[in-house]
Amino acid sequence: MHLALYGVILGLLIGGVYALMASGLALVWGVMRMINLAQAAFVILGAYLDYTAYTMLHVDPFVAIVPIAVLMFALGVGIYYLFFRPLKAERQTLSTLVSYALLLAGVGVLGAVYSTNVRFISPAYGLQSWTVIGFQLPVVEVYGFVISAALVGGLFWFLSSSRLGRAIRAATQNPTAATLLGVKTEWVGAVGFGIGTATGAAAGGLYGMIYSFNPNSSLDLVGILLSIVVVGGFGSLGGAIAAAVGLGVTSSLVFVYAPVWSGLGFYGILVAVLLFRPQGLWGVPQWRVE
C-alpha cells in the first residue's frame, strides 16, 4: 500500500511535466488542427540545450530553461513559416506528415551533433530528496512539477486574459469568423506553434533532469504524447492536462509492479478510450470539430 501510494505520488510529479509537453500539443492542435509529432523532438532538443547550458556554460539547469524557451519560440515561428504555412491542399494530413519528417530530421540532427550516447542533466542537488511523512520525494521532480504547474497555469491565464490569447482562442473556435473580425490567423498560427514549441522545450529541460535521454528518446516520447492528447480529447487543453496526470500515475503504478511494461500503461488506456469514446474523454466528436 505504501509502495502503491509512493507510485501515485511520483506519477503525479512526472505527470505534471508531461502535462506541460502535452499542453503545447493541444495548443498547436487548436490553431492548426494538426498533431505535431515533432513536439517530441522539440522536447529532446530542449533537454540537450539545457544539458549544454549546464555542462559548458555552467548555468543552473532550472534557470537555463528561460532563455531556451525564448530561443525555441523563435525556432517554432520560423519552422511554421518555412514548412507549414506553404501547405495548401489536404492541409491536415500533410502537416501531420511534415511534422513526422521534422521529427526524424530532428533525431538525425541531434544524433549527428550530440552522438547517440545517453545523457543526463545532473546538477549538484540532483540526487537529493526530501522525506515527507515517510515518502522520499526527489528535489528535482518536485521542482519540475512546480515549474510545470506554474507554466501551464500561465498558459491558461495567457489564453483567457491577454489580447493575443483571446485571438488564438477565437481562431481555434472559428477561423473564418476570426478573420472577418480582424484576427490575423496566419500570425496567430505562428505564435501558437511557437508557444507550443517553447513549452515542449521547457518541459524537455525538466525531463532531462528526471530521466536520461538520447536522440532516440524522441520516438519513445511520441507514443506517450499521442496517447495523452488522444485520451484527453483533441483541442481540449484541460483534457490534455488531466490525461497527462492520469497517464503519468497509471504508468508509474505499472512501473511499481511490472517495470518492463510501464510503457504499455499508456497504450492500454489509449485502446480503451478508442473503443468506448473515440473523441477522447474531454473531446468534442470529430464530425462536429471539422
Added chain:
Amino acid sequence: MRQVTGWGAGRAVVVFGTLLALPFIFSQDWVVDIAFFGLMYAVLAVAWNLIGGYAGYIWLGFITFFGLGAYALTISFQHVVLTSVWSPFLVIIPIGLGLAALSIPVALLLLRVRGATFAVVSLAVLFLAEICASNWTTITNGAEGMGMPTPPIAASLFSRPFYLAMLCLLAVVLLFSWYVLRSRLGLMLFAIRADEERARGLGVPTTTIKVVAFAASCGFAAMAGGIWAYYVGFIFPIFAFSANTMFATVMMVYLGGRGTLWGPLVGALLVAPAQEYLAYTLGNSQLYLIAYAAVFLLVIRFLPRGIVPTVHDSWVRRRARGAVGGSERLVST
C-alpha cells in the same frame, strides 16, 4: 474503369523483364543486395498505396505488419535445419493471409477515427508493437533478437533467390493494385477519399471497403517482412518495427505519386537503392534520416502530386501541343 491497354501491358513487360534480367546481368552480390532492398520498398510502397493512396487514410502503423510477418516466419523456423532454400518462401503465403485476417480487428478499432487523428493513432500501434517485441522475451527473445536458419546457398549467389522471391511478390501486389484500380473497389475507395460522408450517402459500404484495403495492405507488408527476415537472417525489434522504415515507405509513395498504379514503385526504386548505396559508401550514420526528411519536404513543396502524375500531365500537354502544331503545319504547307 480501366481496361488492359497495349501501353499498360507493354510497360509491365518492360519493367518486369528488366527487373528479372538484372541479377543475371549484374551478378555481383552487392548489386543484387541493393536491388533487393529496392524491390522490398517497392512492395511496401505499392501495398501502402492501397489504403494510404487510394483511400487517403494515412496508415502509419503499416510497418507493424511487416515486423509481425518477420517474427512469424522466424518463430516458425526456430530449431529447423533447412535442406532447401525455397520452403520458407511457401510458409510466407499462409503468414500473409493469417496476418491480413488479424489486421481486421485492428482496422475496426482504428477506423473509428479519421484524418490526422487516424494517422497519429495508427503510429501508436507501431510503437506499441515495438515495445511488445522488445519485452515479450519468452516469444521474441527481446532486444537480443532472433535468427533464421541459414539456407544452403553459395555465398556468391546468396542474394539471388531472395531477389526473385521479392520480385514475385512485387508482381502479385502490383497486379492486385491494378485490379483494384480498374474495379468497383477502386472507385469506391476514391469516393471515400474525396468525401466519405457523401460516399456513404450514395450507398458505398465505407467500413467494409476500408477494411478490405487495410487488410490487403497489411497482408502484403507481412509477406515482405517474412522475405526480409529470411534474407537478413537475424532480426531485432528496433529494425522490424522501425519508424524510419515507416516514414521511408510513405515518403516514396508521395515522391512517386500517391493514388497512382506506378507512382509508389517509381518512388521506391529511385530512393531505396540510392539510400542503400550511400549506406555502403558513407557508412551507416543517422544522416540518411535528415535526407529522408529533406526529400519529403521538397516533394511536398515543389512536386505535391508526385513524379508520375506530373510527368504524365506534361507529356499529355506536350502531345496536345504537338497535335495543334501539326495541324498548323498542315495548314501552312
